Amino acid sequence: MGIVKSEKTPARAAPLSETTIIGWMSKNLFSSWFNAILTIVTLYIIYITVKDLWIWGISDAVWVAENRRECFSISIDGACWAGVITWMDNIFYGRYPREELWRINLGLILLIVWMAPLWLPRVKAKVLIGVTTVFLYPFLAGYLFAGGDKGIFMQVMISAAIVCLIGNTLHSIIGVTSGSSLDDFLLRKLGKQDAPEKSQHRILLGILLASFVVVYLWQMSWSVEGVSWTKWGGLFLTLVISGIGIASALPGGIILALGRRSRLPVIRVLSTAFIELFRSVPLITVLFMATTMFPLFMPEGFVLNKLVQVIIAVCLFNACYMAEIVRGGLQSVPRGQAEGAHTIGLGYWGTMGLIIMPQALKHMIPNIVGNSIGLLKDTTLVSIIGLFDILGMLRSISRDTPWLGLHKEPLIFGAILFFLICFAMSKYSRHLETKLSTDHKK
Amino acid sequence: MAVSDSGKQSEHVKPKPEFDFFNDERVRSVFYQILTAAVVGWIGWYLFTTTAHNLEVRGMDSGFGFMGVEAGFDTDFKLIAYEAGVGTYGDIFLIGVLNTLYISFLAIIATTILGFIIGVLRLSNNWLISRVALTYVEVFRNTPLLIQIIFWYTGIFSILPRIKNSLDLSGGSETVLLNNRGLYMPWPVPGDLMWMTGVALIVAIIGVIVYRRWAHKRQDETGQILPMFLPSAALIILLPGMVYLVTGSPLGWDLPVLEGFNFVGGATLPPAFLALFVALTIYHAAHLAESVRAGILSVSRGQSDAAMAIGLRNSKVMSLVIIPQAMPAIVPPMISLWMNVVKNSSLAIAIGYPDLVAVFMQTSLNQAGHAIEIVGMTMAFYMFVSLTISGLLNIYNKRVQLVGR
Numbered sequence: 103m104g105i106v107k108s109e110k111t112p113a114r115a116a117p118l119s120e121t122t123i124i125g126w127m128s129k130n131l132f133s134s135w136f137n138a139i140l141t142i143v144t145l146y147i148i149y150i151t152v153k154d155l156w157i158w159g160i161s162d163a164v165w166v167a168e169n170r171r172e173c174f175s176i177s178i179d180g181a182c183w184a185g186v187i188t189w190m191d192n193i194f195y196g197r198y199p200r201e202e203l204w205r206i207n208l209g210l211i212l213l214i215v216w217m218a219p220l221w222l223p224r225v226k227a228k229v230l231i232g233v234t235t236v237f238l239y240p241f242l243a244g245y246l247f248a249g250g251d252k253g254i255f256m257q258v259m260i261s262a263a264i265v266c267l268i269g270n271t272l273h274s275i276i277g278v279t280s281g282s283s284l285d286d287f288l289l290r291k292l293g294k295q296d297a298p299e300k301s302q303h304r305i306l307l308g309i310l311l312a313s314f315v316v317v318y319l320w321q322m323s324w325s326v327e328g329v330s331w332t333k334w335g336g337l338f339l340t341l342v343i344s345g346i347g348i349a350s351a352l353p354g355g356i357i358l359a360l361g362r363r364s365r366l367p368v369i370r371v372l373s374t375a376f377i378e379l380f381r382s383v384p385l386i387t388v389l390f391m392a393t394t395m396f397p398l399f400m401p402e403g404f405v406l407n408k409l410v411q412v413i414i415a416v417c418l419f420n421a422c423y424m425a426e427i428v429r430g431g432l433q434s435v436p437r438g439q440a441e442g443a444h445t446i447g448l449g450y451w452g453t454m455g456l457i458i459m460p461q462a463l464k465h466m467i468p469n470i471v472g473n474s475i476g477l478l479k480d481t482t483l484v485s486i487i488g489l490f491d492i493l494g495m496l497r498s499i500s501r502d503t504p505w506l507g508l509h510k511e512p513l514i515f516g517a518i519l520f521f522l523i524c525f526a527m528s529k530y531s532r533h534l535e536t537k538l539s540t541d542h543k544k
Numbered sequence: 545m546a547v548s549d550s551g552k553q554s555e556h557v558k559p560k561p562e563f564d565f566f567n568d569e570r571v572r573s574v575f576y577q578i579l580t581a582a583v584v585g586w587i588g589w590y591l592f593t594t595t596a597h598n599l600e601v602r603g604m605d606s607g608f609g610f611m612g613v614e615a616g617f618d619t620d621f622k623l624i625a626y627e628a629g630v631g632t633y634g635d636i637f638l639i640g641v642l643n644t645l646y647i648s649f650l651a652i653i654a655t656t657i658l659g660f661i662i663g664v665l666r667l668s669n670n671w672l673i674s675r676v677a678l679t680y681v682e683v684f685r686n687t688p689l690l691i692q693i694i695f696w697y698t699g700i701f702s703i704l705p706r707i708k709n710s711l712d713l714s715g716g717s718e719t720v721l722l723n724n725r726g727l728y729m730p731w732p733v734p735g736d737l738m739w740m741t742g743v744a745l746i747v748a749i750i751g752v753i754v755y756r757r758w759a760h761k762r763q764d765e766t767g768q769i770l771p772m773f774l775p776s777a778a779l780i781i782l783l784p785g786m787v788y789l790v791t792g793s794p795l796g797w798d799l800p801v802l803e804g805f806n807f808v809g810g811a812t813l814p815p816a817f818l819a820l821f822v823a824l825t826i827y828h829a830a831h832l833a834e835s836v837r838a839g840i841l842s843v844s845r846g847q848s849d850a851a852m853a854i855g856l857r858n859s860k861v862m863s864l865v866i867i868p869q870a871m872p873a874i875v876p877p878m879i880s881l882w883m884n885v886v887k888n889s890s891l892a893i894a895i896g897y898p899d900l901v902a903v904f905m906q907t908s909l910n911q912a913g914h915a916i917e918i919v920g921m922t923m924a925f926y927m928f929v930s931l932t933i934s935g936l937l938n939i940y941n942k943r944v945q946l947v948g949r
Contacts, residue, residue, distance in 0.1 A: 130669070130670065130671035131670060131671055131672055133669065133670075137669075137670050140670055140672075140673060141670060141672050141673075144672050144673060144676060145672065148676070365573070366573050366576055366577050366580075367577070368577035368578075368580055368581050369576070369577060369580050372580065372581075372584055378927075379923075379927070381930075382883075382926055382927045382929075382930030382931070383887070383922075383923045383926040383927060383930075384887040384888065384890040384891075384901070384926060385887075386890045386891065386893065386901055387890065387901060387905060387919070387922055387923055387926065390901070390905050390906070390909075390919060391919045391923070394909060394915040394919060395915050395916060395919055397598075398594075398595045398598045398599065398915065398916065399591050399594055399595055399598075400594065400598075401594055402597070402598065402601065475686070479687070479688035479689065479690075480688070482688045482690045482691060483690060483891070485690075485894075486690075486891075486893055486894050493688070493690060493691060493694075496691075497694070500698070509694075509695075509698035509699050509703075510695070510698075510699040513691055513694060513695045513698070513699060514695070516691055517687040517688075517691050517692070517695070520686065520687050520688055520691065521683065521686045521687050524685075524686035524687070525682060525686045528686070
């Protein structure tokens with residue numbers, strides 16, 4: 103005879119260790135005598151550390167003072183943040199003329215406006231937006247930051263950048279509101295959405311040219327005062343150097359990595375030698391090489407300024423690291439993908455550009471972001487060869503007469519700033535990794 | 545490859561590959577290679593001629609003759625005998641190389657130990673401990689090493705008490721002292737018969753190896769497990785200890801003694817060395833901890849479950865099952881991290897520890913010129929170290945691959 107229950111057995115309540123705080127604590131903090139002692143000792147150490155840091159950095163700290171002596175007279179054990187606060191502008195902008203700071207801020211805002219569509223939903227052609235950021239934004243920003251006379255080349259590039267920026271912005275607004283793209287929108291407004299493709303292209307090209315001409319004429323009416331690169335500094339300079347390094351690393355890295363995987367021995371050997379040379383030496387030696395040897399390489403009378411030398415060095419160095427990341431990403435794509443692409447008749451560039459690279463890039467995101475964080479941190483090395491980047495500025499506080507000997511506070515401030523930027527970047531890359539992942543595993 | 549049109553395929557006639565000069569793969573590959581070689585060669589030739597011309601215009605000579613010229617400056621810290629004005633730039637190069645290798649070697653050992661500890665703590669089942677380890681890793685990984693080095697130097701080691709009020713780390717005996725001039729320690733001075741203790745130590749180590757081999761063999765044959773740790777430790781400590789005592793304790797200590805305004809005798813490590821050592825260790829240990837954690841996590845849970853099921857103790861599960869399988873995932877990143885320690889030790893230049901870059905690439909270059917030779921030699925040194933380390937890595941990878949997979 104079988105006993106069959108007619109009603110469902112009610113679920114048992116979850117064990118206490120899973121639901122209550124005390125249960126959680128007894129499982130994770132006090133599971134054994136040894137663990138309990140460890141927990142208590144650690145808690146005590148944390149308490150002491152946090153208390154001391156609080157007293158030094160917050161409660162007893164001096165926020166407003168004229169000089170370091172005054173800091174001491176107010177509080178002998180507290181941090182003297184007053185020095186950092188007085189120097190705040192220098193830390194962020196270096197010795198950039200104070201009345202021209204709006205140019206740096208505007209440059210930053212333009213970058214945000216330019217890149218924001220990449221994160222917006224329903225916007226099409228994000229790759230194009232990304233590419234224009236890399237290839238056109240630097241000209242506009244470069245002119246904003248450096249100023250001075252615009253040559254013909256710069257005038258053309260600046261106009262192209264402005265046209266592109268306006269186009270981008272309109273495109274993203276249309277994209278977010280209606281989900282269509284700028285060209286569709288324009289054609290519909292002109293009532294030509296049914297016209298043959300060729301005349302559509304002609305119309306769009308016309309609009310592009312007309313707006314370019316208008317912008318070109320308009321930009322001739324203004325110019326900004328030149329600011330010598332020697333006045334650049336602070337976080338601004340750090341971001342400029344690392345920004346150029348990061349933006350140029352991917353194209354450079356892809357070329358070097360393809361070279362290293364090439365079937366042609368000459369190209370392979372040259373790329374490998376180049377990559378291994380730069381990867382095996384410290385960045386500081388590359389920077390020294392740039393500042394001492396580049397002048398010897400240049401023809402007579404042609405002088406590269408130190409900033410350009412440094413940027414070239416950083417770009418070469420970072421491209422080699424990126425090349426290895428790209429190579430790793432390419433290797434992670436199964437062979438069958440390339441074979442499949444060949445089967446449907448794609449050539450080398452078609453296979454690479456349409457099949458291999460898009461898959462490889464996805465695998466490389468964590469490493470690319472890690473490398474960019476590394477570069478941002480390594481950019482502080484330029485302070486050793488005499489550029490006043492953020493670390494150079496932080497260190498000059500302790501040489502400034504009123505704040506003589508103030509070392510700790512500026513460095514801690516700089517460390518916190520870097521921590522915030524780098525930590526946010528790495529968290530974002532982890533988020534991106536899970537978002538783009540098409541793996542079946544969770 | 546030449547592809548014929550599809551109409552012919554139905555007749556099962558194999559299309560005859562036509563030799564198309566412009567689209568032939570071999571012709572193209574040769575052409576691209578010659579083109580690349582020509583461009584690179586032209587750039588090289590151009591740089592060479594401009595540089596030669598520039599050197600001539602500026603009246604600079606080239607060559608390695610300067611290596612024999614006396615260098616007129618001294619360094620704070622050196623491992624070989626050297627005197628300013630007598631020693632040459634060659635000596636300076638050697639000092640720099642040795643200083644770089646010295647700090648890198650010590651920092652690598654400390655990094656490896658600390659990194660493994662933090663990595664294991666990250667996986668602790670005590671929530672608080674794993675959080676503390678995580679905080680350590682995130683804080684030190686996400687701030688620039690250079691800021692950390694300068695912080696340890698200017699914020700800690702150079703504002704220590706003066707000589708008169710040195711901190712006594714030896715607990716009242718005033719033998720290990722820390723002050724703003726650095727760390728002062730006793731230094732061993734071996735006596736006449738000290739070599740016998742050394743020989744005894746070597747004999748003891750060989751004895752331990754022989755004992756282990758024998759014990760393993762015995763375990764394979766009989767299944768009996770012999771105690772390993774205690775006999776080994778006893779042999780290594782007791783044998784040299786007894787020889788040392790029998791020969792009459794032939795080891796003297798050179799103690800640091802305060803004479804006038806400074807300490808004399810003993811061994812000294814300058815503040816810059818201490819700051820660099822601490823910063824390199826802490827920074828790289830945070831990176832290593834992540835590799836260790838990832839390596840241990842890469843061993844599937846079933847392995848430890850199975851090991852427990854056949855009755856192994858917790859410590860044996862770790863040492864016999866988990867660690868051996870985690871090592872292939874830990875060692876390659878660890879070895880490239882060691883390379884990073886060597887490379888990052890060049891940041892010494894920011895705080896004045898006389899490593900290769902500081903004494904050779906900066907000071908010597910400023911005084912003697914010869915930028916190309918000096919930059920080349922410095923880079924060659926780092927490339928040599930890098931090649932050695934990646935050679936080690938290749939040997940290890942080969943061994944791991946032979947074992948299985």
